Amino acid sequence: MNHPLVKLWEKPSRLVVGLMSGTSADGVDAVLTRITGAGLDTKVEQLGFTFMPFGREARQRILQVAGGSFGGAREVCLLGSYLGQCYAQAVRELLRQTGTERVDLIGTHGQTVWHCPEDTPYLGTTLRGTLQIGDPSFLAEEFGCPVVSDFRPRDMAAGGLGAPLVPYTEFLLYRREDEDVALQNIGGIGNVTLLPAGCRLEDVTAFDTGPGNMVMDALVSRMTDGKQTYDDGGRLAASGKVIPELLGWLLEDPYLQKKPPKTTGREYYGEGFVDGLIRHGDYPMVDVLATATAFTAQSIALSLQRFAARMPDRLVVGGGGSRNPTLLRFLREALPECRVQTQEDLGLSSDAKEAVAFAILANEAVFGLCGNVPSVTGAKHPVVMGKINL
Numbered sequence: 001m002n003h004p005l006v007k008l009w010e011k012p013s014r015l016v017v018g019l020m021s022g023t024s025a026d027g028v029d030a031v032l033t034r035i036t037g038a039g040l041d042t043k044v045e046q047l048g049f050t051f052m053p054f055g056r057e058a059r060q061r062i063l064q065v066a067g068g069s070f071g072g073a074r075e076v077c078l079l080g081s082y083l084g085q086c087y088a089q090a091v092r093e094l095l096r097q098t099g100t101e102r103v104d105l106i107g108t109h110g111q112t113v114w115h116c117p118e119d120t121p122y123l124g125t126t127l128r129g130t131l132q133i134g135d136p137s138f139l140a141e142e143f144g145c146p147v148v149s150d151f152r153p154r155d156m157a158a159g160g161l162g163a164p165l166v167p168y169t170e171f172l173l174y175r176r177e178d179e180d181v182a183l184q185n186i187g188g189i190g191n192v193t194l195l196p197a198g199c200r201l202e203d204v205t206a207f208d209t210g211p212g213n214m215v216m217d218a219l220v221s222r223m224t225d226g227k228q229t230y231d232d233g234g235r236l237a238a239s240g241k242v243i244p245e246l247l248g249w250l251l252e253d254p255y256l257q258k259k260p261p262k263t264t265g266r267e268y269y270g271e272g273f274v275d276g277l278i279r280h281g282d283y284p285m286v287d288v289l290a291t292a293t294a295f296t297a298q299s300i301a302l303s304l305q306r307f308a309a310r311m312p313d314r315l316v317v318g319g320g321g322s323r324n325p326t327l328l329r330f331l332r333e334a335l336p337e338c339r340v341q342t343q344e345d346l347g348l349s350s351d352a353k354e355a356v357a358f359a360i361l362a363n364e365a366v367f368g369l370c371g372n373v374p375s376v377t378g379a380k381h382p383v384v385m386g387k388i389n390l
Contacts, residue, residue, distance in 0.1 A: 186321025
């Protein structure tokens with residue numbers, strides 16, 4: 001039988017590309033992996049990685065649309081096609097760099113422009129929903145392989161929050177028999193996965209801890225009139241002073257008190273949140289940035305103290321925030337009883353971690369295996385996630 005999925009099932013291993021563009025909207029992470037097996041037998045080898053930044057105008061447009069009050073059907077349609085072409089360009093460059101002629105499968109997360117995990121009144125009822133754009137058809141057309149996309153809605157249809165989705169892959173790759181491990185991603189939003197020693201899938205806990213780089217990035221952009229989009233090496237924050245009164249006010253944020261399962265995004269920690277932070281007092285912007293950096297670290301520490309059954313032995317940090325030494329210093333100060341490491345300390349890649357996750361989730365989808373963790377998302381039952389474009 002010549003069906004494309006049958007061909008994948010018959011292969012002992014598959015070349016799978018994973019694509020991720022996160023809430024920071026800085027660009028596309030593209031990773032080439034070799035995946036052997038599926039489910040608990042999954043083995044992953046990373047073969048190559050590339051990052052394709054969005055241009056300044058494209059990033060601004062994504063953030064405007066993700067703000068919820070800009071654009072309409074035409075804007076979302078055209079931006080989705082534009083992003084689909086960007087993803088294809090990123091894969092093209094990845095294959096060029098690795099000397100790879102063809103791949104077997106692509107998993108693409110898409111660009112989240114709205115995520116609504118709370119029940120919201122609409123047309124006489126209450127609904128929740130999520131929207132990731134970036135048309136996968138461009139990938140299927142150019143690379144001639146199955147493409148899995150749009151992972152989140154199926155979990156939400158089953159009553160889940162649609163996030164976080166990476167914990168299933170972290171359970172497969174990082175669980176240990178002899179120690180409690182926590183994995184903290186610091187992208188635009190921060191999210192943590194708790195893997196108790198010897199855990200089963202139903203023992204996994206994960207949730208969004210609060211802002212990751214999002215608030216810091218917005219402050220840097222305002223401070224530099226858009227010339228910088230992030231605090232390179234944490235240098236700006238290191239030159240400022242944490243304002244205790246402002247930090248105390250931030251730590252009263254209701255989201256931090258909310259019990260898991262929970263998820264958040266730009267609709268909560270976006271420009272409106274930053275406006276309120278700046279208006280709270282007449283402080284030097286560099287000190288506000290230092291305080292926002294400390295807030296991200298403290299929100300992570302509070303999440304572990306409040307919601308972990310016990311403090312993990314190790315906290316492994318990934319994502320863009322792992323390259324901010326000032327943020328890591330604040331985090332280590334806030335968690336003296338926990339060994340704080342980065343993915344690089346383990347010989348892995350912080351940049352590629354989430355893209356690898358969506359390569360794995362695509363592999364699970366084509367084998368008809370469930371990829372959500374109901375104890376994490378709140379879904380009523382496990383589901384197979386993703387829409388397959390052949």
